[in-house]
Amino acid sequence: xxxxxxxxxxxxxxxxxxxxxSEGASLYxxxxxxxxxxxLAANERLVVTDLARRHGTSTNPVREALQLLRGEGFxxxxxNRGARVxxxxxxxxxxxxxxxxxxxxxxxxWFVNMATSEDIAELxxxxxxxxxxxxxxxxxxxxxxxAFHTVMYQRHYNRHAAELWWKHxxxxxxVSRRFNFTLARRAAxxxxxxxxxxxxxxxxxxxxxxxxxxxxxxxxxxxLEQMRARNAARAG
Amino acid sequence: xxxxxxxxxxxxxxxxxxxxxSEGASLYxxxxxxxxxxxLAANERLVVTDLARRHGTSTNPVREALQLLRGEGFxxxxxNRGARVxxxxxxxxxxxxxxxxxxxxxxxxWFVNMATSEDIAELxxxxxxxxxxxxxxxxxxxxxxxAFHTVMYQRHYNRHAAELWWKHxxxxxxVSRRFNFTLARRAAxxxxxxxxxxxxxxxxxxxxxxxxxxxxxxxxxxxLEQMRARNAARAG
DNA sequence: ACGCACTGGATCGTACATTGTTTGTGAGAG
DNA sequence: CTCTCACAAACAATGTACGATCCAGTGCGT
Numbered sequence: 001x002x003x004x005x006x007x008x009x010x011x012x013x014x015x016x017x018x019x020x021x022s023e024g025a026s027l028y029x030x031x032x033x034x035x036x037x038x039x040l041a042a043n044e045r046l047v048v049t050d051l052a053r054r055h056g057t058s059t060n061p062v063r064e065a066l067q068l069l070r071g072e073g074f075x076x077x078x079x080n081r082g083a084r085v086x087x088x089x090x091x092x093x094x095x096x097x098x099x100x101x102x103x104x105x106x107x108x109x110w111f112v113n114m115a116t117s118e119d120i121a122e123l124x125x126x127x128x129x130x131x132x133x134x135x136x137x138x139x140x141x142x143x144x145x146x147a148f149h150t151v152m153y154q155r156h157y158n159r160h161a162a163e164l165w166w167k168h169x170x171x172x173x174x175v176s177r178r179f180n181f182t183l184a185r186r187a188a189x190x191x192x193x194x195x196x197x198x199x200x201x202x203x204x205x206x207x208x209x210x211x212x213x214x215x216x217x218x219x220x221x222x223x224l225e226q227m228r229a230r231n232a233a234r235a236g
Numbered sequence: 237x238x239x240x241x242x243x244x245x246x247x248x249x250x251x252x253x254x255x256x257x258s259e260g261a262s263l264y265x266x267x268x269x270x271x272x273x274x275x276l277a278a279n280e281r282l283v284v285t286d287l288a289r290r291h292g293t294s295t296n297p298v299r300e301a302l303q304l305l306r307g308e309g310f311x312x313x314x315x316n317r318g319a320r321v322x323x324x325x326x327x328x329x330x331x332x333x334x335x336x337x338x339x340x341x342x343x344x345x346w347f348v349n350m351a352t353s354e355d356i357a358e359l360x361x362x363x364x365x366x367x368x369x370x371x372x373x374x375x376x377x378x379x380x381x382x383a384f385h386t387v388m389y390q391r392h393y394n395r396h397a398a399e400l401w402w403k404h405x406x407x408x409x410x411v412s413r414r415f416n417f418t419l420a421r422r423a424a425x426x427x428x429x430x431x432x433x434x435x436x437x438x439x440x441x442x443x444x445x446x447x448x449x450x451x452x453x454x455x456x457x458x459x460l461e462q463m464r465a466r467n468a469a470r471a472g
Numbered sequence: 473a474c475g476c477a478c479t480g481g482a483t484c485g486t487a488c489a490t491t492g493t494t495t496g497t498g499a500g501a502g
Numbered sequence: 503c504t505c506t507c508a509c510a511a512a513c514a515a516t517g518t519a520c521g522a523t524c525c526a527g528t529g530c531g532t
Binding site: 057058059060061080081 | 491
């Protein structure tokens, strides 16, 4: 059973993704999933009574969930006119990736100087599972890849940065799940991960940071290309 | 009257700091101010009925305000045990500054390549007011300084990054308001702002980014030292 | 001294009242 | 006949009040 939880992506310790009331929490999660996964269209109105009916609760938990989502930026509010879905569009994804490019190298640099042999063993184990899976199960790949990077950022002293990274990651994971990996991207991921492990072992913090910068940027470019292609196909 | 609004710090366009219901909005703002300004102690319990009584409303707006604050990271929740004030301590401030050091240079680099002569005129005007004020009115300085940097980041295409910067800025503004500026820091601020304007004029994006990095880091170090000193004084 | 039931209180969920916005209809002007 | 404006009714968001549920701390009994 340890095997099962090994590749389930979990947030860095101390970062509580939910924490609301029992009912409110699941509501929050479900609405957020609906937004991220695209089941709720961009800019769609979120009518409180509708959501309450659909999820079988009263309006109050819905309102609280919406406020929480507002604080996290998934929903926009206009006074006396209710909530709307914030579009998870190319701009949104690009913004997130760009912030990742700025933050992740710093997290990585710290990790390289703090990595234990257990960390490296764990990274190699996960990398082994990633290569074993070899993108056959894309969902599993997504989980493993997230776990890989979580090992690196998990214990960083800057909890804010780690939390920010995790929140962004959750969005990107959901978005990229809609697409397949190109062969070029698959090769790049495997190659860069291996190179990264090597640099960590060698204690090359700056080079590792620089590599992560390229890694994140490449990942972002890949997803954005896919989104663009799908949009073009839809429009054509 | 144009003169009055000139030095009032305003968020970058399109970034709505409130947007809740009329009553709920002020509630949200008041509670947040109480947290940031330190009137609500770190880890203090936020009892819904108390807050409702104190602010003269019913419990529901309070609950929504708290959820919003949770989403923004100012309060923490434990299921069935309510909300607590997230401590605005040295770790918190350090985390925010470190993220600023990573993000602001990128925003600056973009601005240098996009700056118009109007932008530069506005920066020089604000810098003139800053030097004229010369830290006599620290509150005014804080507003002017925020306005100065807002000019630079306001129109950045990455709305996420700009919003992140603004949110952090609001916290730091409130925190630094508790302290005075050392003479060394005053000199550094004036000098770095002047140098920054010169670099922007010259179109030296990389150098400007590097300068901002030092500027933010210096600002962070200054505030953290003040916090540390006060804590030591309090403990002694 | 340790454990268990009880009590006090706060959170969480439901139902309802109020207020503001939107939309649809109709009359009048062009 | 069409367009515009005003008014009114429906609708949704916001605020209030209340009951149910869940925790924490206390005091009793062993």
